[in-house]
Amino acid sequence: MNIDIISLFPEFFDAFFTHSIIKRAIEAERLTMKVTNPRDFSHNKHNQVDDTPYGGGAGMLMMAPPIFEAVESVTQEPNINRRVIFLGPAGERFTQEKARQLATYDQIVLVCGHYEGVDYRVEEHLVDETISIGDFVLTGGELPAMVVSDAVARMIPGVLGAATGAVEDSFYRPVLECPQYTKPPEFRGMEVPAILRSGHHANIAKWRLQESLKRTQRLRPDLLDRELTKEERKALKEIAKEAVIL
Incomplete structure (x- = not known):
């Protein structure tokens, strides 16, 4: 280009x-x-x-x-x-x-x-x-x-080092990015969520989607005023259930 x-x-x-x-x-x-x-x-x-x-x-x-x-x-x-x-x-x-x-x-x-x-x-x-x-x-x-x-x-194929780098960015998909962490696992009493250190990829993906949707609901609810994917609808239902239990 x-x-x-x-x-x-x-x-x-x-x-x-x-x-x-x-x-x-x-x-x-x-x-x-x-x-x-x-x-x-x-x-x-x-x-x-x-x-x-x-x-x-x-x-x-x-x-x-x-x-x-x-x-x-x-x-x-x-x-x-x-x-x-x-x-x-x-x-x-x-x-x-x-x-x-x-x-x-x-x-x-x-x-x-x-x-x-x-x-x-x-x-x-x-x-x-x-x-x-x-x-x-x-x-x-x-x-x-x-x-x-x-x-x-960033949208040009091959520009970003990681193949999925652009796809994971906030707004590439119409939701905000989930919270991200790196080493050390504990800093001044603040710990990285255990699920991210579990190695269970399916659970990590589920957690990331839910946290992304929670963040979007809190900060940019207008981004959810659209046709939601099946995974997003399911995750939002689970988030709502957790809120009721809490």
């Missing part, structure tokens, strides 16, 4: 490209990532990429021409499955399901806004969709671009 980021601040991504999952994915040639600066496509002597909004108002807007040309420079290859995305607050909320969908593309292009926003012609005529990572205000689209890239990269 190719991920192209359109940003006025390419240096923001230096550490992101050279650490952890992203670094390993690039080295394994499962992923290529690069940043293109719209300023390189400005056609004035001051390399201007922003201007005042028509109709008045505070702040500056990013101009359409440099963004259009920057995107066009990385979308020359024909006949590939491509998605161009603007990262902005008015977009669809980014979810694990969206990350899974985007991972099926050959190329995604992430357009980062800055200043007070971008000329609306970018959203209306250039990109395929707008994505928001949450209901809060950020200085620019660089952090959202990293969030989307990281989540998508």
Whole structure:
């Protein structure tokens, strides 16, 4: 997969490209990532990429021409499955399901806004969709671009070391991850649940599902407002019985 980021601040991504999952994915040639600066496509002597909004108002807007040309420079290859995305607050909320969908593309292009926003012609005529990572205000689209890239990269086959790593993550399946523990088995009087040290894989799997559902009920009950699997329904019944007994 190719991920192209359109940003006025390419240096923001230096550490992101050279650490952890992203670094390993690039080295394994499962992923290529690069940043293109719209300023390189400005056609004035001051390399201007922003201007005042028509109709008045505070702040500056990013101009359409440099963004259009920057995107066009990385979308020359024909006949590939491509998605161009603007990262902005008015977009669809980014979810694990969206990350899974985007991972099926050959190329995604992430357009980062800055200043007070971008000329609306970018959203209306250039990109395929707008994505928001949450209901809060950020200085620019660089952090959202990293969030989307990281989540998508984890969905690319072969990127994670463990074959089931992504599947076990919270939100890959629409429940929160169960509590996890590692050595030592006892620390300051706090013990790892005995069942996890039992070696009984079926009981461990059952415990993990129940704890995952308990956590989801407590913290994100909205995630259970859907068609539940047979195993989930059974586990929730057992959880309800335990609650009555207690």
